Amino acid sequence: xxxxxxxxxxxxxxxxxxxxxxxxxxxxxxxxxxxxxxxxxxxxxxxxxxxxxxxxxxxxxxxxxxxxxxxxxxxxxxxxxxxxxxxxxxxxxxxxxxxxxxxxxxxxxxxxxxxxxxxxxxxxxxxxxxxxxxxxxxxxxxxxxxxxxxxxxxxxxxxxxxxxxxxxxxxxxxxxxxxxxxxxxxxxxxxxxxxxxxxxxxxxxxxxxxxxxxxxxxxxxxxxxxxxxxxxxxxxxxxxxxxxxxxxxxxxxxxxxxxxxxxxxxxxxxxxxxxxxxxxxxxxxxxxxxxxxxxxxxxxxxxxxxxxxxxxxxxxxxxxxxxxxxxxxxxxxxxxxxxxxxxxxxxxxxxxxxxxxxxxxxxxxxxxxxxxxxxxxxx
RNA sequence: GGGCAGGUGGUCGAGUGGUUAAUGGCACCAGACUGUAAAUCUGGCCGCGAGAGCGUACGAUGGUUCGAAUCCAUCUCUGCCCA
Numbered sequence: 001x002x003x004x005x006x007x008x009x010x011x012x013x014x015x016x017x018x019x020x021x022x023x024x025x026x027x028x029x030x031x032x033x034x035x036x037x038x039x040x041x042x043x044x045x046x047x048x049x050x051x052x053x054x055x056x057x058x059x060x061x062x063x064x065x066x067x068x069x070x071x072x073x074x075x076x077x078x079x080x081x082x083x084x085x086x087x088x089x090x091x092x093x094x095x096x097x098x099x100x101x102x103x104x105x106x107x108x109x110x111x112x113x114x115x116x117x118x119x120x121x122x123x124x125x126x127x128x129x130x131x132x133x134x135x136x137x138x139x140x141x142x143x144x145x146x147x148x149x150x151x152x153x154x155x156x157x158x159x160x161x162x163x164x165x166x167x168x169x170x171x172x173x174x175x176x177x178x179x180x181x182x183x184x185x186x187x188x189x190x191x192x193x194x195x196x197x198x199x200x201x202x203x204x205x206x207x208x209x210x211x212x213x214x215x216x217x218x219x220x221x222x223x224x225x226x227x228x229x230x231x232x233x234x235x236x237x238x239x240x241x242x243x244x245x246x247x248x249x250x251x252x253x254x255x256x257x258x259x260x261x262x263x264x265x266x267x268x269x270x271x272x273x274x275x276x277x278x279x280x281x282x283x284x285x286x287x288x289x290x291x292x293x294x295x296x297x298x299x300x301x302x303x304x305x306x307x308x309x310x311x312x313x314x315x316x317x318x319x320x321x322x323x324x325x326x327x328x329x330x331x332x333x334x335x336x337x338x339x340x341x342x343x344x345x346x347x348x349x350x351x352x353x354x355x356x357x358x359x360x361x362x363x364x365x366x367x368x369x370x371x372x373x374x375x376x377x378x379x
Numbered sequence: 380g381g382g383c384a385g386g387u388g389g390u391c392g393a394g395u396g397g398u399u400a401a402u403g404g405c406a407c408c409a410g411a412c413u414g415u416a417a418a419u420c421u422g423g424c425c426g427c428g429a430g431a432g433c434g435u436a437c438g439a440u441g442g443u444u445c446g447a448a449u450c451c452a453u454c455u456c457u458g459c460c461c462a
Contacts, residue, residue, distance in 0.1 A: 224414090278415065297409095
């Protein structure tokens with residue numbers, strides 16, 4: 001196990017104003033400039049986007065995919081047979097696969113948690129499926145992403161101290177089993193996931209135990225699950241400093257502009273979220289001046305771009321009135337244009353965040369951004 | 380000219396004497412969405428009112444009845460068939 005690790009982190013600069021990190025993550029499929037926002041492509045596709053669009057229009061550096069969903073369909077063996085996930089979906093940049101831990105949370109009614117693993121009743125056909133830490137590793141290795149996540153439990157909010165503690169300790173035991181089962185360490189970096197809900201001592205315990213296991217990167221899981229923003233920030237700010245400085249820090253499931261900026265300030269390097277693509281499908285855009293529900297009647301005759309300050313393909317070529325028309329008539333193009341815009345909006349936001357870190361100016365940038373976006377306070 | 384079937388809220392369409400301001404679909408209006416069971420879900424959708432409520436309303440008019448979108452009469456309009 002002394003071969004070169006698949007994933008390494010290089011710290012380039014720390015923002016003197018905010019403490020945010022500017023860095024690079026080296027992966028087998030290229031470098032990732034951080035802090036970064038990662039679009040989510042659960043079923044081996046970022047919904048409505050081609051890989052070319054993700055590269056050229058969105059300028060995505062890395063995308064996510066999902067172990068649980070690909071395990072059910074088309075099956076990890078099939079993806080392996082196709083030559084791995086990169087080849088299967090025609091994406092040659094880095095990929096990160098989530099382990100199915102989020103499905104333990106989101107498929108709450110359909111699963112049973114045991115020490116050995118989680119029994120799921122498939123949401124597709126009701127069939128019984130079992131995912132253990134070892135199984136998750138088998139699937140993730142077959143898929144072949146650059147970064148793979150340990151199998152964890154994402155606790156609901158709120159959860160009692162007792163439940164959260166038991167869950168966190170089990171997640172830690174599962175992390176050890178994932179590490180033990182993980183064989184492709186030269187090609188894939190396995191990240192541990194810090195849990196502990198909204199209890200600081202549990203977060204500390206989780207971080208300590210996982211760090212002892214020496215993963216090539218660490219994630220914060222189990223926040224941004226419906227809690228108030230103050231609690232989110234509190235746990236974020238408490239947990240991030242516990243994470244190693246020489247390894248990537250990943251905050252799972254965060255995707256509103258304010259949360260992304262706060263995450264960077266807290267010292268996070270990576271975030272992912274379904275939000276930009278989901279709200280695009282539901283007719284909403286993120287803009288410099290806040291959320292814009294394009295399908296609303298107010299934009300029926302608005303012949304200006306979604307965001308006049310945006311340079312994306314959708315904003316350069318189409319009006320609110322046209323995109324509203326496409327969304328309201330359920331035309332695929334509407335969803336595509338909004339997805340391009342929202343994803344580009346967030347990747348560009350992170351471009352700016354990286355520049356402002358280099359300029360030691362991130363707090364000033366945040367305040368300015370909030371003012372434009374319409375946030376009244378930062379917390 | 381004769382026969383038959385019908386005219387219900389933006390629209391399509393239930394309802395055939397009271398619990399009906401009137402099921403449902405669509406359209407429309409708004410909200411939610413944060414490691415995707417999500418091109419989904421929730422709410423609103425006659426007028427006025429914060430609300431209790433009030434006022435109008437099922438082609439038109441008149442009638443029966445304690446009570447009618449529902450029954451009767453006449454008129455009117457639409458579709459189909461026959462001449």
